[in-house]
Amino acid sequence: xxxxxxxxxxxxxxxxxxxxxxxxxxxxxxxxxxxxxxxxxxxxxxxxxxxxxxxxxxxxxxxxxxxxxxxxxxxxxxxxxxxxxxxxxxxxxxxxxxxxxxxxxxxxxxxxxxxxxxxxxxxxxxxxxxxxxxxxxxxxxxxxx
Numbered sequence: 001x002x003x004x005x006x007x008x009x010x011x012x013x014x015x016x017x018x019x020x021x022x023x024x025x026x027x028x029x030x031x032x033x034x035x036x037x038x039x040x041x042x043x044x045x046x047x048x049x050x051x052x053x054x055x056x057x058x059x060x061x062x063x064x065x066x067x068x069x070x071x072x073x074x075x076x077x078x079x080x081x082x083x084x085x086x087x088x089x090x091x092x093x094x095x096x097x098x099x100x101x102x103x104x105x106x107x108x109x110x111x112x113x114x115x116x117x118x119x120x121x122x123x124x125x126x127x128x129x130x131x132x133x134x135x136x137x138x139x140x141x142x143x144x145x
Contacts, residue, residue, distance in 0.1 A: 004029045007036060008098070012143075014136030015105075018085060019129035021137055024101040028143055036143045039097045044145055046094045047134070055090050057104060058127065059118035071111040071118050078109045078118055086110065088117045106130060 007030045012023040028036040038044065051057050056072035069078045086108040093099040106119045106126055121127045 004031055004037075005033075006030075006039075006098075007033070009036075009141055012137040012141050014133040014138070014140065016132040016136065017125065017129040018105075018107050019126055019133045020105040021130065021133045022103040023137055024089075024103065025098075026100040027098040028141075034142065036141055038143070038145050040095055041145075043094065043097075047092075048131070050092050050094060051102070051104070051130075057088075057106075057119045057130075058121050059109065061121075069109070069118070069120060071114060071116055073116045074111060074114040076111050076113040078111060078120070080109065080120060082109050083107055083120050084109075086117050104130070 006027050008025055008027045009023065010025060012026065014021055027039060029039055030036045040046065059069040059078055060072050062068045062070055069080060070076065071078060084107070085105060087103060087105040089101055089103045091099060091101050108117050108119045110117055119126060
């Protein structure tokens, strides 16, 4: 089969450390039913932009000596003592591709003011682990860029 076809994957999961991600009903291109490709050449970078810039999954870190973590939605300072593993789910639509959902689980704090779930990344490890969890999820279904 040389023609490209779409395949919808009901669920793909990847985890590293305390970070985990599940893609729900994501569609990919396939040539042979085994190897799957990104539905768009820029899919990986567009996905990261959605997670970090549009969803704003992580709290904003401010301060040179005394770090403060602020809610990216309302700017409220977050109480790090309330940090725990929290799972959130987001609907994504990238370009004109079929919409899908992403479930993200990572160390987070709920903003006391607007109730947004804000990931807490004290040393860069959580963000790195989230990126690696995404790669592992793709690997479970043999998805290549």
